[in-house]
Amino acid sequence: xxxxxxxxxxxxxxxxxxxxxxxxxxxxxxxxxxxxxxxxxxxxxxxxxxxxxxxxxxxxxxxxxxxxxxxxxxxxxxxxxxxxxxxxxxxxxxxxxxxxxxxxxxxxxxxxxxxxxxxxxxxxxxxxxxxxxxxxxxxxxxxxxxxxxxxxxxxxxxxxxxxxxxxxxxxxxxxxxxxxxxxxxxxxxxxxxxxxxxxxxxxxxxxxxxxxxxxxxxxxxxxxxxxxxxxxxxxxxxxxxxxxxxxxxxxxxxxxxxxxxxxxxxx
Amino acid sequence: xxxxxxxxxxxxxxxxxxxxxxxxxxxxxxxxxxxxxxxxxxxxxxxxxxxxxxxxxxxxxxxxxxxxxxxxxxxxxxxxxxxxxxxxxxxxxxxxxxxxxxxxxxxxxxxxxxxxxxxxxxxxxxxxxxxxxxxxxxxxxxxxxxxxxxxxxxxxxxxxxxxxxxxxxxxxxxxxxxxxxxxxxxxxxxxxxxxxxxxxxxxxxxxxxxxxxxxxxxxxxxxxxxxxxxxxxxxxxxxxxxxxxxxxxxxxxxxxxxxxxxxxxxxxxxxxxxxxxxxxxxxxxxxxxxxxxxxxxxxxxxxxxxxxxxxxxxxxxxxxxxxxxxxxxxxxxxxxxxxxxxxxxxxxxxxxxxxxxxxxxxxxxxxxxxxxxxxxxxxxxxxxxxxxxxxxxxxxxxxxxxxxxxxxxxxxxxxxxxxxxxxxxxxxxxxxxxxxxxxxxxxxxxxxxxxxxxxxxxxxxxxxxxxxxxxxxxxxxxxxxxxxxxxxxxxxxxxxxxxxxxxxxxxxxxxxxxxxxxxx
Numbered sequence: 102x103x104x105x106x107x108x109x110x111x112x113x114x115x116x117x118x119x120x121x122x123x124x125x126x127x128x129x130x131x132x133x134x135x136x137x138x139x140x141x142x143x144x145x146x147x148x149x150x151x152x153x154x155x156x157x158x159x160x161x162x163x164x165x166x167x168x169x170x171x172x173x174x175x176x177x178x179x180x181x182x183x184x185x186x187x188x189x190x191x192x193x194x195x196x197x198x199x200x201x202x203x204x205x206x207x208x209x210x211x212x213x214x215x216x217x218x219x220x221x222x223x224x225x226x227x228x229x230x231x232x233x234x235x236x237x238x239x240x241x242x243x244x245x246x247x248x249x250x251x252x253x254x255x256x257x258x259x260x261x262x263x264x265x266x267x268x269x270x271x272x273x274x275x276x277x278x279x280x281x282x283x284x285x286x287x288x289x290x291x292x293x294x295x296x297x298x299x300x301x302x303x304x305x306x307x308x309x310x311x312x313x314x315x316x317x318x319x320x321x322x323x324x325x326x327x328x329x330x331x332x333x334x335x336x337x338x339x340x341x342x343x344x345x346x347x348x349x350x351x352x353x354x355x356x357x358x359x360x361x362x363x364x365x366x367x368x
Numbered sequence: 369x370x371x372x373x374x375x376x377x378x379x380x381x382x383x384x385x386x387x388x389x390x391x392x393x394x395x396x397x398x399x400x401x402x403x404x405x406x407x408x409x410x411x412x413x414x415x416x417x418x419x420x421x422x423x424x425x426x427x428x429x430x431x432x433x434x435x436x437x438x439x440x441x442x443x444x445x446x447x448x449x450x451x452x453x454x455x456x457x458x459x460x461x462x463x464x465x466x467x468x469x470x471x472x473x474x475x476x477x478x479x480x481x482x483x484x485x486x487x488x489x490x491x492x493x494x495x496x497x498x499x500x501x502x503x504x505x506x507x508x509x510x511x512x513x514x515x516x517x518x519x520x521x522x523x524x525x526x527x528x529x530x531x532x533x534x535x536x537x538x539x540x541x542x543x544x545x546x547x548x549x550x551x552x553x554x555x556x557x558x559x560x561x562x563x564x565x566x567x568x569x570x571x572x573x574x575x576x577x578x579x580x581x582x583x584x585x586x587x588x589x590x591x592x593x594x595x596x597x598x599x600x601x602x603x604x605x606x607x608x609x610x611x612x613x614x615x616x617x618x619x620x621x622x623x624x625x626x627x628x629x630x631x632x633x634x635x636x637x638x639x640x641x642x643x644x645x646x647x648x649x650x651x652x653x654x655x656x657x658x659x660x661x662x663x664x665x666x667x668x669x670x671x672x673x674x675x676x677x678x679x680x681x682x683x684x685x686x687x688x689x690x691x692x693x694x695x696x697x698x699x700x701x702x703x704x705x706x707x708x709x710x711x712x713x714x715x716x717x718x719x720x721x722x723x724x725x726x727x728x729x730x731x732x733x734x735x736x737x738x739x740x741x742x743x744x745x746x747x748x749x750x751x752x753x754x755x756x757x758x759x760x761x762x763x764x765x766x767x768x769x770x771x772x773x774x775x776x777x778x779x780x781x782x783x784x785x786x787x788x789x790x791x792x793x794x795x796x797x798x799x800x801x802x803x804x805x806x807x808x809x810x811x812x813x814x815x816x817x818x819x820x821x822x823x824x825x826x827x828x829x830x831x832x833x834x835x836x837x838x839x840x841x842x843x844x845x846x847x848x849x850x851x852x853x854x855x856x857x858x859x860x861x862x863x864x865x866x867x868x869x870x871x872x873x874x875x876x877x878x879x880x881x882x883x884x885x886x887x888x
Contacts, residue, residue: 156785159789160789161785161788161789180788180789180790180791181791182791183790183791185789185790186789187785187786187789189782189785191780191782192782193780193782193783193785193786195783195800195801195804196882196883197804197807197881197882197883206786206800207786207790209796209800210787210790210791210792210796210800211790236881252786256790
């Protein structure tokens with residue numbers, strides 16, 4: 102399967118928010134490079150700016166400094182070109198639409214409302230056959246997330262951005278969806294960035310795991326993950342998998358320690 | 369425009385409106401009795417300061433008594449309904465019936481009991497606050513956390529203990545939200561009570577000024593009423609924020625309709641119980657106050673007057689003919705007000721600086737009882753059929769606008785992000801996010817607006833237009849024709865209740881589709 106999608110190059114990005122009377126510096130000197138068709142996972146402590154970084158790449162927010170380039174286009178141009186698919190921790194489905202019309206929403210928004218064949222294919226791909234006419238309130242949390250993932254994929258975007266899409270789910274459903282995510286990515290080959298809290302999840306699905314420092318966030322460690330694909334659940338029991346998880350875990354702890362030190366230096 | 373502070377923007381808009389008003393009054397409307405220039409309104413106020421303040425104080429006192437009694441009764445009955453769920457539907461029916469009464473025509477009947485003094489305005493004022501406070505209090509009792517109720521139950525205590533220790537406390541924010549809208553409503557009740565006759569008060573002052581075409585006086589009264597009613601609304605709102613700063617703002621006008629119990633037997637009971645309860649209350653009312661048969665009409669008298677008496681056909685044609693006129697003009701205004709409100713809310717949500725400039729004005733106007741400003745609209749629009757339509761439109765417009773805008777503003781950020789990530793335009797935002805999220809608020813407002821629209825229509829007809837059932841009632845009142853008066857009150861109340869039910873049924877059906885889990 103040919104790799105598709107846009108490469109992502111983020112260089113020296115900073116973003117500061119006004120909060121109450123003061124300011125919060127979410128990102129400083131944030132860099133990441135994802136090759137076309139690559140799968141990167143962003144991991145870091147709570148509040149380190151992972152979601153901010155993803156929103157910047159999605160063109161939903163603009164950086165105060167630095168550049169984000171995707172094959173010569175800015176995130177805003179990518180967004181306006183309707184080449185991005187997003188799914189958040191909150192599935193954000195329209196409660197008044199059914200499963201299939203929620204997925205079709207993305208097609209309607211990009212002006213391809215008659216392209217219904219792909220909707221049916223995706224419903225099958227995410228395993229929701231038989232629920233086409235159900236409304237979000239009738240679905241479980243995991244099923245809603247599948248709808249959100251299907252919606253993010255239906256326009257065949259060049260870039261797929263996932264912000265902890267499985268964060269609110271139980272471990273079993275989560276593993277199942279990770280398997281499906283991997284399958285979908287293998288089949289479609291879209292450049293994908295996944296923000297997550299879970300180290301095993303990141304190591305299981307991604308080509309590369311980027312570890313972020315606490316706020317102001319920046320990438321402090323890269324871990325290439327070169328397990329063969331398709332990865333199966335047996336991998337979860339393998340020693341080399343655990344070794345990788347340990348390594349990522351260690352750099353995450355180091356990154357947290359670093360900031361404690363930084364803050365000590367500041368005072 | 370986006371950088372101007374909202375207060376400055378609102379103040380600028382206010383000044384611009386005043387300037388335009390002054391200009392129009394002195395040019396286009398000069399000498400027409402329709403519009404007084406603001407400067408003359410101010411001059412008139414200071415010239416007759418004592419008269420105005422005396423009557424304002426009188427109406428405010430009346431409203432305060434009505435506020436006290438009406439709210440006490442509503443909260444007490446909501447408590448009974450909460451502790452004894454069996455009675456809930458019956459008490460709810462009484463509350464709704466009270467809300468649907470055409471107050472202006474009830475006043476002469478009440479005066480038979482209370483005499484010519486202040487009793488009628490106080491009673492009407494109490495009736496005007498009853499329904500909304502009842503709904504708010506019950507909502508508050510119901511929002512008590514189930515886990516806390518379980519704790520009380522796990523110690524072997526019953527419903528009474530749960531009510532006293534958990535529900536009463538949990539209800540405070542909702543109760544204050546109810547009292548907040550009760551403040552202007554109490555003022556409305558007092559003034560409407562005074563419209564039909566009183567020794568003193570802004571209501572009777574208005575009626576005299578309308579007769580004398582004293583334009584400035586009518587504008588002064590409308591402004592004073594607005595200030596007092598809005599003041600009460602804001603003071604109670606501030607009290608609420610001070611007492612329970614953690615509680616989110618709640619609008620009782622946007623509370624969804626209560627869900628019906630499933631099952632045919634339950635449905636039948638739901639339909640019959642209220643009718644029986646209302647009839648029992650009707651008889652009890654006549655019996656307790658020992659009203660003379662010439663004035664007192666039972667449900668059977670009303671039936672006879674409409675269907676079996678010698679002149680029944682005549683009564684029917686006059687009452688139902690007039691009712692047709694009223695319903696036509698009212699529904700025109702009702703629909704125009706609702707559509708206008710939704711369109712304006714969409715415009716506000718798409719053009720934030722316009723919203724910041726105009727919304728504070730809309731919020732202020734929402735809190736005032738528009739009926740109190742009816743005389744001003746009568747002056748401005750004239751005394752034709754259009755007056756009724758205009759008043760009803762204005763009455764349904766502001767609450768619906770405020771509720772719908774608030775709902776659109778609460779569109780989940782995630783949904784907006786999804787739309788933005790596909791670079792969706794304004795039309796796609798309106799279609800896929802703002803309009804559907806506003807549907808529950810629109811339907812709740814539409815339901816509440818049914819009785820208030822009919823109330824506004826009958827007041828306008830009574831005071832000004834000489835058309836419709838309001839006019840039939842005022843003629844019956846002046847001729848001491850209590851048969852027609854009771855028939856009209858009964859028919860109007862029934863129409864309002866049925867209208868309310870129809871919208872509620874439509875609301876529940878739609879909510880199941882649009883916002884599952886939203887109905888209570």
